[in-house]
Amino acid sequence: MFILNENEPTELAAYLRENNWLEENETINSIAKPGEGNMNYVLRIVTTKHSFIIKQSRGYVEKYPQVLAPANRVLTEGAFYTKIAADFDVQDAMPKIIAIDEANNLILLEDLGKSNDFTFLYDLEEKIQEKELHQLVGYLNGLHQNFQKEIIDEELSNSAMRALNYEHIFEFPYRDDTGFDLNTVQKGLQEIAITYKNDVELKLKIESLGSLYLSKGKYLLHGDYYPGSWLKTENGIKIIDPEFCFYGLREFDLAVFIAHLYLTQQEKSKIAYIKNNYLYFSELNSEILNGFIGTEIMRRLIGLAQLPLKMDLETKANLLTFARTLILK
Ligand SMILES: Nc1ncnc2c1ncn2[C@@H]1O[C@H](COP(=O)(O)OP(=O)(O)OP(=O)(O)O)[C@@H](O)[C@H]1O
Ligand SMILES: [Mg+2]
Structure with a gap:
């Protein structure tokens, strides 16, 4: 299982490349937490070409690891984003879903910018x-x-x-x-x-x-x-x-x-x-x-x-x- 970790850029780049989310000649410029969150592991990846948000859910609450939570919850979030993409106005008010990795409980989202x-x-x-x-x-x-x-x-x-x-x-x-x-x-x-x-x-x-x-x-x-x-x-x-x-x-x-x-x-x-x-x-x-x-x-x-x-x-x-x-x- 791939574990998202801000401090392991080499593994992260390899994972992204394997999934074709990073092109041959594209490299990562920076990896950072985009904002405050408690439940999941969320990062902003800035590459030489663009930026995106990557979100992984684990079997517990990120900020309180002793509190258990459904490990695959981000897949439901991914399914929601996939569904609402059909409606222009609702989609327009939310980030676009870029990819879903069911095996690793992970989604990629459009980066709405620092906000x-x-x-x-x-x-x-x-x-x-x-x-x-x-x-x-x-x-x-x-x-x-x-x-x-x-x-x-x-x-x-x-x-x-x-x-x-x-x-x-x-x-x-x-x-x-x-x-x-x-x-x-x-x-x-x-x-x-x-x-x-x-x-x-x-x-x-x-x-x-x-x-x-x-x-x-x-x-x-x-x-x-x-x-x-x-x-x-x-x-x-x-x-x-x-x-x-x-x-x-x-x-x-x-x-x-x-x-x-x-x-x-x-x-x-x-x-x-x-x-x-x-x-x-x-x-x-x-x-x-x-x-x-x-x-x-x-x-x-x-x-x-x-x-x-x-x-x-x-x-x-x-x-x-x-x-x-x-x-x-
Ligand atoms: N698509 C996006 N574009 C820009 N910033 C984002 C995006 N998604 C998340 N963020 C930033 O990352 C933070 C954490 O994201 P999110 O709320 O999805 O995580 P979470 O772990 O589910 O949080 P919570 O514990 O509040 O439920 C957000 O508050 C926001 O600042
Ligand atoms: Mg949340």
Whole structure:
């Protein structure tokens, strides 16, 4: 098995040449990490002719090797990119897939250029612009509309990744035996979280929302539609990292999107903008949508997948109360 390693340029060049991804007279100029990522091993390769991104998944989470994860998850991501290539607008908002190596759990992607994602929003200093929201909602409009299925099957079911996400969204935050002390994130957070961990009514509702997340649906979802998956490039916003994609309920993508607008303290008008510009908003089930919004807010505040969020404890407590209301109303 080929193992991608930034510090082994000779092996990497040989591997690329073997697959004809490096031409005879082409050599590598540089190999570097293109940006922050936790799950996978991602590199930018610049050659004498062009540059591209190479992404490999392993049987664990790159940043936390003790946490197991489906080894071939990048192949599902590759299959998603292959599928969406059929639609001009959706493809235009994402990198093109160049190649897939099934044997080595590896994909090659178009390099969108050096660019930041939108995680700067967690500094709570900047607001997202309406023209950016326009692109972000537009992407979901296209994805949800153009890839819907009449007959639900196993395509892109991504069950193992979904099971992993299920645990982190719907279970872990409400357990008190995880050994994860939230006071190491922020002093006092653990005490606030205990109320929710002991909240029977809330936990029952979360369990039923979890079942809906695990159920199959007609719509192709990105599955992780949050600021870390949005790149601010010279050519507008591009969407990356669909490794949690699946066919499911549209409410889920939209809810994650909206939850992160609350988490980054965007104005009410921005949330209204999404509701007004998402073309199928009136078709959505508002109880499920609000439930998923609340669950995403909660898991980002009291779960393991913490954000670089510069928010004081009182604001977090208020947001948790709000999230609970969204879930239970
Ligand atoms: N096609 C691309 N063009 C330019 N930069 C990219 C591209 N794909 C990824 N990057 C950069 O590499 C970073 C990591 O990529 P990606 O998010 O796909 O990895 P990941 O390991 O799945 O991350 P995470 O742990 O957040 O899920 C991105 O945040 C981005 O900065
Ligand atoms: Mg990822």
